[in-house]
Amino acid sequence: MSDRSEEACPGQVPVPSNMAEIRKAALRQPTKTPMPMQDPEVRSRNFSEVELGYDFDLAFNESHRCISCGDPKCIPYCPVEINIRGMIDHLKKGDIEAAYQEIVKTNLFPSITGRVCPQENQCEMVCVKGIKGQPVGIGYLEKYLADWARKNGVRPHAELWPPNGRAIAIIGSGPAGLAAAAELVRLGYRCTIFEALHRPGGVLLYGIPEFRLPKQIVDFEIDNLRGLGVEIVCNALVGRTITLDEIQEQFDAVMIGTGAGLPYFMGIAGEELSGVYSANEYLTRANLMNARSFPAEPTPIRVGDRVAVVGGGNVAMDGARVAKRLGAATVDVVYRRTQAEMPARADEVHHAMEEGINFLFLHNPVTIYGGEDGWVREMEMVRMELGEPDQSGRRRPVIIPDSNFRKPYDVVIMAIGQGPNPLLATLTPYLVTNKWGQLVIDPKSLRVHLKDDAAHRPAEEAAVLAEDAGPAGPEGPVRIPVICAGGDIIGSQAGAGGTVIAAMGHGKIAARTIHEMLVERYPELANSLEIAAGS
Amino acid sequence: MPDQTTAGTCRTLSGKNYRIRQKRVLVAGDDGIVLAEVEAPLIARHAQAGQFVIVRTHEHSERIPLTLAAWDKAAGTITLIYQVVGHSTREMAAVEEGGTFTDILGPLGSPITVKKHPHPVICIGGGVGVAPIWPKVKDLFELGNEVITIIGARTQRLLILEQELRPVSTELIVTTDDGSYGQKGFVTERLHEVIAARNGQISEVIAVGPIPMMDAVVKEMAGKSFREAFDPSVDYDPRRIPLIVSLNPIMVDGTGMCGGCRVQLWDPSKGQYEARFSCVDGPAFDGYAVDFRTLTRRNRQYLDSEKRTREAAASDAETAAAPAVETGQARNRETGESR
Numbered sequence A: 001m002s003d004r005s006e007e008a009c010p011g012q013v014p015v016p017s018n019m020a021e022i023r024k025a026a027l028r029q030p031t032k033t034p035m036p037m038q039d040p041e042v043r044s045r046n047f048s049e050v051e052l053g054y055d056f057d058l059a060f061n062e063s064h065r066c067i068s069c070g071d072p073k074c075i076p077y078c079p080v081e082i083n084i085r086g087m088i089d090h091l092k093k094g095d096i097e098a099a100y101q102e103i104v105k106t107n108l109f110p111s112i113t114g115r116v117c118p119q120e121n122q123c124e125m126v127c128v129k130g131i132k133g134q135p136v137g138i139g140y141l142e143k144y145l146a147d148w149a150r151k152n153g154v155r156p157h158a159e160l161w162p163p164n165g166r167a168i169a170i171i172g173s174g175p176a177g178l179a180a181a182a183e184l185v186r187l188g189y190r191c192t193i194f195e196a197l198h199r200p201g202g203v204l205l206y207g208i209p210e211f212r213l214p215k216q217i218v219d220f221e222i223d224n225l226r227g228l229g230v231e232i233v234c235n236a237l238v239g240r241t242i243t244l245d246e247i248q249e250q251f252d253a254v255m256i257g258t259g260a261g262l263p264y265f266m267g268i269a270g271e272e273l274s275g276v277y278s279a280n281e282y283l284t285r286a287n288l289m290n291a292r293s294f295p296a297e298p299t300p301i302r303v304g305d306r307v308a309v310v311g312g313g314n315v316a317m318d319g320a321r322v323a324k325r326l327g328a329a330t331v332d333v334v335y336r337r338t339q340a341e342m343p344a345r346a347d348e349v350h351h352a353m354e355e356g357i358n359f360l361f362l363h364n365p366v367t368i369y370g371g372e373d374g375w376v377r378e379m380e381m382v383r384m385e386l387g388e389p390d391q392s393g394r395r396r397p398v399i400i401p402d403s404n405f406r407k408p409y410d411v412v413i414m415a416i417g418q419g420p421n422p423l424l425a426t427l428t429p430y431l432v433t434n435k436w437g438q439l440v441i442d443p444k445s446l447r448v449h450l451k452d453d454a455a456h457r458p459a460e461e462a463a464v465l466a467e468d469a470g471p472a473g474p475e476g477p478v479r480i481p482v483i484c485a486g487g488d489i490i491g492s493q494a495g496a497g498g499t500v501i502a503a504m505g506h507g508k509i510a511a512r513t514i515h516e517m518l519v520e521r522y523p524e525l526a527n528s529l530e531i532a533a534g535s
Numbered sequence B: 001m002p003d004q005t006t007a008g009t010c011r012t013l014s015g016k017n018y019r020i021r022q023k024r025v026l027v028a029g030d031d032g033i034v035l036a037e038v039e040a041p042l043i044a045r046h047a048q049a050g051q052f053v054i055v056r057t058h059e060h061s062e063r064i065p066l067t068l069a070a071w072d073k074a075a076g077t078i079t080l081i082y083q084v085v086g087h088s089t090r091e092m093a094a095v096e097e098g099g100t101f102t103d104i105l106g107p108l109g110s111p112i113t114v115k116k117h118p119h120p121v122i123c124i125g126g127g128v129g130v131a132p133i134w135p136k137v138k139d140l141f142e143l144g145n146e147v148i149t150i151i152g153a154r155t156q157r158l159l160i161l162e163q164e165l166r167p168v169s170t171e172l173i174v175t176t177d178d179g180s181y182g183q184k185g186f187v188t189e190r191l192h193e194v195i196a197a198r199n200g201q202i203s204e205v206i207a208v209g210p211i212p213m214m215d216a217v218v219k220e221m222a223g224k225s226f227r228e229a230f231d232p233s234v235d236y237d238p239r240r241i242p243l244i245v246s247l248n249p250i251m252v253d254g255t256g257m258c259g260g261c262r263v264q265l266w267d268p269s270k271g272q273y274e275a276r277f278s279c280v281d282g283p284a285f286d287g288y289a290v291d292f293r294t295l296t297r298r299n300r301q302y303l304d305s306e307k308r309t310r311e312a313a314a315s316d317a318e319t320a321a322a323p324a325v326e327t328g329q330a331r332n333r334e335t336g337e338s339r
């Protein structure tokens, strides 16, 4: 990685002598300070990070575009309410370290969110600088500060409470689980993360490609958690390798962050053909299993000359850009609406276009045709137009009659979305799911609803637990399970969902709920809470 | 290195690696078959007949699905039986007793429900597919069923588990394609005879083996000639005999996350094929509903790539050439002969 912030750099940089001029020029600068990037021609053939990152001068300049609003609009639009203005104010004074510490008060993984947050729908959407010109590059600054800290060995100042003897199980090592672990381990809990795959990270690892989020960074953050004492158990599919009941016997509380791991197909003819992939499979082969290094790495992937990617979200962009990098000659993104409605991060759409990905907007596949050998040969599509707005407010795409046509393809990647991972709920009779398959939770506390709270426990077991719980409290003699859930497994039930930062926000809320409930059950834990509050 | 703090390596819950406690070469040679008893206490505790695991031999291996052939809850071990067919299985076969696999995930898939049936049950295993039927035969037999086991192989050398299956089968029929051992011919011929001999009074047929074998079993049982072979006075439809097959599509995660393992199953209510994920909905399915043609094609998706991996590995190992499976251990052949 050729990060420009690589060079060692002290936490406080002397303010340049021409500070006043920089400031004046920056305030008038209508657009973001350009992000140094790999050339599109070059990068569409490698997996190195596309955005090289600001150096101090660029970050300093960008920070001075911010007018330090008295009532900053950006902050409430950040899902974890980072004190953005405070962070930028420090940077304006050259205090990199303080700026970094300001972020990590609320977001422990800025090196990840600085790269993957859809800032244009969050903080940057409402930044006053965006009214005339471009908003402040809040995401770019976050990435700069996080990378600076990583390179310089600076860690969050957050305090670490001594072990309190209580144990929490976290199911799934995606952003929701990692964030919950980060919070709980600091409060003194023994945290164990159970992950089904052979490496932790969830979508950060198997979905989002290297050129957007280097695996080194995910590994770095996870190693830090381990350094704090978080234990990660891989190859543990909860429900199969170990049941939720068994976990509850060994742990005081559970956080479920099992994600949206169920790939959807369109249900059109030809999806069974060889060469038709779900984006999940395609990306998992390329990222987690390193198929791009085939045959040095043994997992294969079909590259093909002509690739179609169906969908308009981040997943589709990632699929298309991976296909290009693997060596496909042409890559078409087939999306049934227009660019304006695309749910993908604006930056990624832009990058994809620069890299030579074609976009077939207002197109929808109807059938995939294969040859005698069972391989994909062509895809039949229809043209669409936008009609009346639907419930989501987006204009509904309508088929233009008799607009069918066929186009030759060797590989078709379906990136039309995915549903909540159904496995745990299917195998755990007392978890409740809604019609979308999400775990039903209380939107404030993120506690999961249980069919018949606690009654699922056999009587003998309940008795043992009751003893363990001490004298009958307000909950009665039976210990009520403390189970929370967050991330894609709960969707948008607790506000906007489906993003890395939303999942991390859920992880934090779940951690707080778990702590509060355990304090109620084990009053001695309150001492640590008081100390925590008092410091 | 269970406690190493790189994101690549995780702890197992027991804190132990997946160590091979015992290894037996069932069939020697380049297409050899190995039995490995591996320490995996959690998997052993939860395993049920019909389930499988996903194995990675080392840090740079593919994820390879293998059926749980047996398990011992008390000893905390699982038994895997695998045939060398390509690069990854060759690597697995090269791990010796005392050595470890880096990752084993399981038990995966939906278990096969075993119960006491009114009539006999037929279990068919072909080739290395004899391994997956072993736990089913055992469970069915222990529940007091009359279990007729038919196992087949191309030739005597490749026949496995005859000794193990005999005590848990009411009747054991052995076939080889070339007649080098047991009865000459395909398992389907024996199946036909057995069902005919009982005039269709069979509660269930379970067939596991190479795709062409399972396909042949389905065709046999659904075929017209089959129906005509029975006493016409009995209103008999052989498609009434439940037929379970266990499929082996190409898999990646084995947890339902990628859809690569999808197979086409006929849905009579919709009058069309529907995709099902073998790793969670299966791997056992109603044999009559399976679209074997698509499965065959999908399993051939990476033939070229697989050849390239083998070639790359072969040129790497040119100097240190050692046969994948040590020869000289002819235990299975001996047992075959001692019958």
Ligand SMILES: Cc1cc2nc3c(=O)[nH]c(=O)nc-3n(C[C@H](O)[C@H](O)[C@H](O)COP(=O)(O)OP(=O)(O)OC[C@H]3O[C@@H](n4cnc5c(N)ncnc54)[C@H](O)[C@@H]3O)c2cc1C
Residues within 6 Å of the ligand: A115, A116, A117, A118, A171, A172, A173, A174, A175, A176, A177, A194, A195, A196, A197, A201, A202, A203, A204, A207, A208, A236, A237, A238, A239, A257, A258, A259, A260, A261, A283, A314, A315, A318, A345, A421, A423, A424, A486, A487, A488, A489, A497, A498, A499, A500, A501, A503
């Ligand atoms: C290709 C792709 C690109 C994306 N790009 C962006 C982006 O740019 N910006 C953005 O904000 N969001 C993006 N998203 C969405 C974002 O990644 C998800 O919203 C987020 O990862 C959800 O986090 P999570 O913790 O809920 O689950 P996940 O990240 O899905 O992790 C869940 C983990 O739980 C494990 N698991 C599941 N079931 C079990 C079980 N029973 N036992 C043990 N482990 C289990 C899974 O193996 C997985 O590792 C993208 C998603 C994809 C697929």
Ligand SMILES: Cc1cc2nc3c(=O)[nH]c(=O)nc-3n(C[C@H](O)[C@H](O)[C@H](O)COP(=O)(O)OP(=O)(O)OC[C@H]3O[C@@H](n4cnc5c(N)ncnc54)[C@H](O)[C@@H]3O)c2cc1C
Residues within 6 Å of the ligand: B052, B062, B063, B064, B065, B066, B067, B068, B081, B082, B083, B084, B085, B086, B087, B088, B089, B090, B128, B131, B132, B247, B248, B249, B250, B251, B252, B283, B299, B300, B302, B303, B306, B307
């Ligand atoms: C549920 C299930 C249970 C299985 N149980 C057993 C078993 O108990 N014993 C046994 O010997 N084999 C079993 N198999 C098959 C075994 O997984 C394959 O033989 C193995 O993956 C081949 O890998 P290879 O690299 O050695 O061969 P390759 O040269 O890569 O491939 C040889 C053939 O194996 C199949 N194959 C390749 N990669 C995979 C993959 N990732 N997943 C599935 N199939 C693949 C393909 O059809 C391919 O043409 C099982 C497969 C499944 C899906």
Ligand code: SF4
Residues within 6 Å of the ligand: A065, A066, A067, A068, A069, A072, A073, A074, A075, A084, A085, A088, A126, A127, A128, A129, A135, A136, A138
């Ligand atoms: S809204 Fe924009 S200008 Fe105002 S404080 Fe936030 S980043 Fe700065």
Ligand code: FES
Residues within 6 Å of the ligand: B250, B251, B252, B253, B254, B255, B256, B257, B258, B259, B260, B261, B262, B277, B278, B279, B280
């Ligand atoms: S192997 Fe990935 S969904 Fe079954």
